[in-house]
Amino acid sequence: MLLEAKNVSKTFRSSGRGSSSVHAVKEVSLTAQRGEFVAIVGESGSGKSTLARMLLDLHPASSGSIELNGVDVRSMNKAQRQDFRRTVQAVLQDPSGSLNPRKSIAQSIGEVIRLHKIADSRRDIRTKTLEALELVGLDPAEHYIDRFPHELSGGQRQRVLIARAVALNPQIIIADEAVSALDASVKAGVLRVMADLQERLNVGYVFITHDLPVVKKVADYVHVMYQGEVVEHGPAREIFENPQHEYTATLLDAAPTLDSLTESSPAADSSAV
Numbered sequence: 001m002l003l004e005a006k007n008v009s010k011t012f013r014s015s016g017r018g019s020s021s022v023h024a025v026k027e028v029s030l031t032a033q034r035g036e037f038v039a040i041v042g043e044s045g046s047g048k049s050t051l052a053r054m055l056l057d058l059h060p061a062s063s064g065s066i067e068l069n070g071v072d073v074r075s076m077n078k079a080q081r082q083d084f085r086r087t088v089q090a091v092l093q094d095p096s097g098s099l100n101p102r103k104s105i106a107q108s109i110g111e112v113i114r115l116h117k118i119a120d121s122r123r124d125i126r127t128k129t130l131e132a133l134e135l136v137g138l139d140p141a142e143h144y145i146d147r148f149p150h151e152l153s154g155g156q157r158q159r160v161l162i163a164r165a166v167a168l169n170p171q172i173i174i175a176d177e178a179v180s181a182l183d184a185s186v187k188a189g190v191l192r193v194m195a196d197l198q199e200r201l202n203v204g205y206v207f208i209t210h211d212l213p214v215v216k217k218v219a220d221y222v223h224v225m226y227q228g229e230v231v232e233h234g235p236a237r238e239i240f241e242n243p244q245h246e247y248t249a250t251l252l253d254a255a256p257t258l259d260s261l262t263e264s265s266p267a268a269d270s271s272a273v
């Protein structure tokens, strides 16, 4: 299982007269695979979200290609596309309105399970939903499944978003600022859930963030983006210990310390969410 960006660029043409186009992503190449935690870091406006949207096949690339196991998303047939939509999942940050406030957790997760034909009877869908909630540490799941988003904390809602992705048995999760809005201890709990899923289900992550302490804690491999380009990439340890690019060094200098994220709290401990 390999998700690949090959020399992808994205240019947004301006609609107004006189203003120029925005080259949001410039010739970026990267790979993501099962079991691996790949981070994309960079300041606001560096093109991270645009790259994420291309990896999810939500934005077409202006040039270059996105490929899953060597098949270009543009040339996929219906079955291949459906498979892509299931195996490559997105987890975005909750404040962006990812959960419908009028739907219970059972409805929000149940509808994607039905859509992707993971289960079809009401009973099987509920069982699958309960399993997914337990996997993200919302345990006992019966306690959460019939609640509405406003009845949950921010950390619990973020876990629900992960559960909704996990219910589809994904192989890669693209997480765009998925923990950035959370307080440090809650953030640590959600990160632990993600690491736990990596270990138990062999899920791979493309983790997009401007939050370097988080990257240091979880990433295997790091791509540093600056003004639409990947200016440096390599194993996380090398990037943190010996940054080669001036911009990376500046980013690291400006980052807060890791202290607040190092205390342990078990993934299954939903009291800490």
Ligand SMILES: Nc1ncnc2c1ncn2[C@@H]1O[C@H](COP(=O)(O)OP(=O)(O)OP(=O)(O)O)[C@@H](O)[C@H]1O
Residues within 6 Å of the ligand: 012, 022, 023, 024, 042, 043, 044, 045, 046, 047, 048, 049, 050, 051, 210
């Ligand atoms: N739909 C769009 N139309 C026009 N320009 C866009 C569009 N989406 C993004 N951009 C521009 O592309 C550039 C990269 O934006 P992008 O959101 O990908 O960066 P980012 O690194 O994810 O930033 P942030 O962390 O603030 O979300 C920015 O200059 C942005 O204004």
